[in-house]
Amino acid sequence: MNTLNSEAFALFGQHIKWADMIGNVIGLLALVLGRRRSLWSWPAQILSSLVLFAAFAPAHLTGSAGKQVVVMVVAAWGWAQWIRGRKQAPDGSLDIRFATRRERIVMLAGTVLGTIAVATLFTTFPTLSWDPWPDACLFVGTVVAMYAQARGMVEFWFAWLLVNLVGIPLNFTNGFAFSGLVYALYSALVLWGLRDWWLRSRAVRTPALQGAATP
Template sequence: MNRLNSEAFVLFDQHILWSDMIGNIFGLIALALGWRRSIWSWPVQFLSGLVLFGAFYSHLTGSAGKQVVVMTVAGWGWWQWNRRRHQGEDGQISVRFATWRERAAMLAAAAAGTVAVALLFKAYPSLSWDPWPDAYIFVGTVVAMYAQARGMVEFWFAWLLVDLVGVPLNFANGYAFSGFVYVIYGALVLWGMRDWWLRSRRDSRPVLEGAPA
């Protein structure tokens, strides 16, 4: 693990750690697989969380704790997609927009969760150097993964909101590769959002009487 946390190279005066780079490459692959609605998105997400846990454990305990939650939700997401994978028209999971009630519930959970986690970080400063943005990213990531597991198009909107804070925070904390990858996440999120939005319209389209199923 010490070798994983050593410096890989320097890019634009930013010191890139092996663990930071490898963990985020896995995260990028997981997001791309999520775009394709591949069930392998979840084990790759789990592997990303495992590597990043090792990267953050000795330096940013709160970020390491986030990876434990990420790995837990990844396991749940794998189970959810295994259960629903044949519901889509092409043998993959079907996707849809959340209902207004689901959106309200996710927004309320995100707001309450962010406040609760930020207060926890403030009470225990060793958990985080930046309690509020760390809490926002922590809770936003969980909400995004929950929406992804349920096949909701809002998954992409949640990731986009996480990216807006994640990019500057990772650069500020010295995890430059995480910052660079979050920029790429932003591009993937926009493409994935469009793809899932179009698929949600096809998946929700009623089957005409007499037409082949």
């Protein structure tokens, strides 16, 4: 772990750690694979989280470290969901859809209430996190994003965008410059992936509506 958390190089006055760099490069790969709806997105996320856990655990960022544990658990579940979904689809493709109104309300309420609850825990026990509110938002937002991804919801990209906007200043402030830079790159990739899933969801929905209208 000491080797993973040693400095790899300096960039623009920022110290880049091996674990921070390696974990995020794998995470970028996972995001690209997710955009392509590849099953390999999930094992890549698990591997990325293993490496990033080694980076965040000693840094008093419990939300960021705990997020990696949750990511691994949810990624295993999401992997199974995608495998099951592909087996059930006639053409072996993944079903992409927009969340229902009820699902959106539940995810939004879960994000707000979950962030308040986790931030309260971090505030009560300051040793758990030095930045309780953004750390809590990052933790809860990631859980919501991965849940929506596992269910094939287009909204998961919006959740990831929120996580990125919080993660950029949080990581720069706490010495994880490479994570901060990668979160900025994530934002561009998220918009790219959002456009792709949005268009594919509309393409799937349009024939269904036309079929329903056929007498």
